[in-house]
Amino acid sequence: MAESTQLKSEVLLEQMKLHLATDAGKKLTKEIGHVYQLNIAPTKIGFDEVIFVVDLKKGEVKKGPYEDGKPDVIFSFKDEDFIKIATGKMNPQIAFMRGAMKLKGSISAAQKFTPDIFPKPAKM
Structure with a gap:
C-alpha cells in the first residue's frame, strides 16, 4: 500500500506561503517578527513528525528544521x-493545557502565534 502521508x-502552510507574499502577509512579518518551528505528526505527537518553519522575520514558510540558529x-x-x-476551532491555550499542543521556547512569542496569522480559507 502506498504511504500517502500528505498532512x-x-x-494550509502552502497557502500561508502565498499569504506572506501579500501586503497583509508583509504587515504580519513586521508586527510579529518571530520564527516558529512546527513539528506536525500525522497521529501522535513525537512520531513521524513533519517539520515546517514559519519565519515571520523573513516572511517565509519552509519544510524542514530551522537552520539559522x-x-x-x-x-x-x-x-x-x-x-x-x-482555523480558530480550538483555542491555543486550551490545546496547550490539554496536551494537544506542546511548546518549547518563548511564551511571549508563542502567544502571538494565533489563528489570525493564517490566511482565511477561500469561500466556495
Missing part, C-alpha cells in the same frame, strides 16, 4: 489539532 497542515518557539501537534488551532 492537511501541509496544504534557534527558532523562537518550537510547537508540536497532531495534524488535526494544528488545523483546528490554525
Whole structure:
C-alpha cells in the first residue's frame, strides 16, 4: 500500500506561503517578527513528525528544521489539532493545557502565534 502521508497542515502552510507574499502577509512579518518551528505528526505527537518553519522575520514558510540558529518557539501537534488551532476551532491555550499542543521556547512569542496569522480559507 502506498504511504500517502500528505498532512492537511501541509496544504494550509502552502497557502500561508502565498499569504506572506501579500501586503497583509508583509504587515504580519513586521508586527510579529518571530520564527516558529512546527513539528506536525500525522497521529501522535513525537512520531513521524513533519517539520515546517514559519519565519515571520523573513516572511517565509519552509519544510524542514530551522537552520539559522534557534527558532523562537518550537510547537508540536497532531495534524488535526494544528488545523483546528490554525482555523480558530480550538483555542491555543486550551490545546496547550490539554496536551494537544506542546511548546518549547518563548511564551511571549508563542502567544502571538494565533489563528489570525493564517490566511482565511477561500469561500466556495
